[in-house]
Amino acid sequence: MxxxxxxxxxxxxxxxxxxxxxIEKGNLDVLDGAFVVVDKNGVRTHIPVGGVACLMLEPGTxxxxxxxxxxxxxxxxxxxxxxxxxxxxxxxxxGGARADRLLYQAKLALDDDARLRVVRKMYEMxxxxxxxxxxxxxxxxxxxxxxVRKMYExxxxxxxxxxKSRNYDYSEWESGDMSNRCLSSATACLYGICExxxxxxxxxxxxxxxxxxxxxxxxxxxxxxxxxxTVVPVAFRIASKNPKEPEREVRLACRDxxxxxxxxxxxxxxxxxxxxxxxxxxxxxxxxAVPIAIPNKENIGDAGHRG
Numbered sequence: 001m002x003x004x005x006x007x008x009x010x011x012x013x014x015x016x017x018x019x020x021x022x023i024e025k026g027n028l029d030v031l032d033g034a035f036v037v038v039d040k041n042g043v044r045t046h047i048p049v050g051g052v053a054c055l056m057l058e059p060g061t062x063x064x065x066x067x068x069x070x071x072x073x074x075x076x077x078x079x080x081x082x083x084x085x086x087x088x089x090x091x092x093x094x095g096g097a098r099a100d101r102l103l104y105q106a107k108l109a110l111d112d113d114a115r116l117r118v119v120r121k122m123y124e125m126x127x128x129x130x131x132x133x134x135x136x137x138x139x140x141x142x143x144x145x146x147x148v149r150k151m152y153e154x155x156x157x158x159x160x161x162x163x164k165s166r167n168y169d170y171s172e173w174e175s176g177d178m179s180n181r182c183l184s185s186a187t188a189c190l191y192g193i194c195e196x197x198x199x200x201x202x203x204x205x206x207x208x209x210x211x212x213x214x215x216x217x218x219x220x221x222x223x224x225x226x227x228x229x230t231v232v233p234v235a236f237r238i239a240s241k242n243p244k245e246p247e248r249e250v251r252l253a254c255r256d257x258x259x260x261x262x263x264x265x266x267x268x269x270x271x272x273x274x275x276x277x278x279x280x281x282x283x284x285x286x287x288x289a290v291p292i293a294i295p296n297k298e299n300i301g302d303a304g305h306r307g
Contacts, residue, residue, distance in 0.1 A: 020192045020258075021052050022251055025060035028067045035067060049074050053264065054196040056081050056188070068092060077196040081188055091195060091205075098202030100283045105207050105218075107280055114278035118209045121277035125270065126225045141210055151228055159236040178246060182239040185247040186231035187223065189254040191216065194223045197267035222271060230257045 026039040035047035035055075047055075049070065054077040057063065063078065071078050071092060078092035108114045116137055123131040123140055127147065131140055149165075156163030161179050195205050198218060208217025210224070234253045243249045258264065276282070 020054045020056055020189055020196075020255075021047060022056045022058065023061050024058045027062045027064070028055070028057070029064040030066040030070050033070075035070065049076075052076055053200070054079060054192045056192050058082075075200065077192070077199060079192050079195065081192075101202040102204055102207075104280070104282050105203050105275065108275060108278040109207050109209060111278070111280065114280050115209055118274055118278045121274050122210060122221060122225060125274065126228075137210070144210070148228075152232070155228075155232060155236050159233075159240045161236050161239050178242060179236065179239045182235035182246050182250050183232065185250040186235040186254055187227065189251060189258075190223045190227060190231045191219050193258065193264060194226075194267060195219045197264065198222065198271065201268045201271055203271065222267065222274075225270065225274075226261075226263060226267075230254070230261055230263060233257075 023037055026037040026045075029036055029038065031044070031046070034049050035052075037045045037047065039045075055071070057078060057080050059082065068078065070076075080089045080091070082089065108118055119137050119140055120131050123144060126144075132143065135143070152166060153163060156179065162177070163179055164177075166183065167180060195216060198205050203218065205216050205219045206214070208214070208219075208221045211217040211220040214220070231254055234257050235250060238246060238249045238253055241249075
């Protein structure tokens with residue numbers, strides 16, 4: 001059992017954190033100033049305070065008031081997900097969005113021309129080429145959908161996986177085919193780390209540009225930029241092995257993919273680059289605003305897993 005680490009009164013910089021830890025079953029509480037997970041047999045597992053960007057809480061997990069309080073103090077995102085990560089039910093925001101960045105993001109989303117420029121930049125970063133000229137957001141979304149479906153087909157063929165379409169029924173998780181189950185688990189890992197980065201940067205997960213009208217619209221926007229270079233190949237590779245515990249295998253593999261690609265170090269700078277393409281001047285931060293935590297590439301840990 002590891003020794004507990006006492007929390008700082010200020011959130012730890014993102015550069016000093018691992019990415020995501022999944023908790024499948026047990027009670028999340030605080031002991032000696034640190035997170036602790038207690039399973040049904042009374043076994044305790046300590047989690048370093050300030051060392052985790054996001055805790056993903058699956059069914060069978062209970063969270064104490066003390067744990068939520070500690071998470072808010074150290075800037076750790078709590079995300080409640082379905083079995084195997086099939087759904088993202090809710091999240092606890094660590095510290096809150098910054099007013100200057102929230103207004104900036106909203107202004108970009110509400111200005112049709114600025115929004116289009118942001119979407120075009122997202123397209124360029126995702127596909128490594130400029131999008132067709134004189135296309136609306138809706139048209140670019142359609143072009144993107146066609147390309148994504150083709151990329152799924154190509155990767156499925158590369159890994160020798162049977163592929164029909166991206167489809168699953170969250171109410172009957174076990175009925176889904178292996179490929180879709182692995183993809184859902186993989187994207188849950190990616191959504192968790194992206195939402196943690198968005199909130200750490202002071203922006204709102206709900207204000208999206210391509211995706212709209214959902215609590216995690218901006219999370220989906222940002223995750224899509226990195227999806228096919230990180231978690232989708234992982235999902236198909238694991239699915240090709242037909243493992244007994246696909247969700248767990250996917251999480252461990254995503255951990256390695258995030259570490260190797262230094263993903264956490266890239267998300268916040270990418271967000272800033274994308275939004276700056278909108279052509280609207282970023283407002284000056286209030287003198288009391290907390291600086292955002294931009295991770296550097298030299299100090300990024302890996303994700304963890306419990307269960």
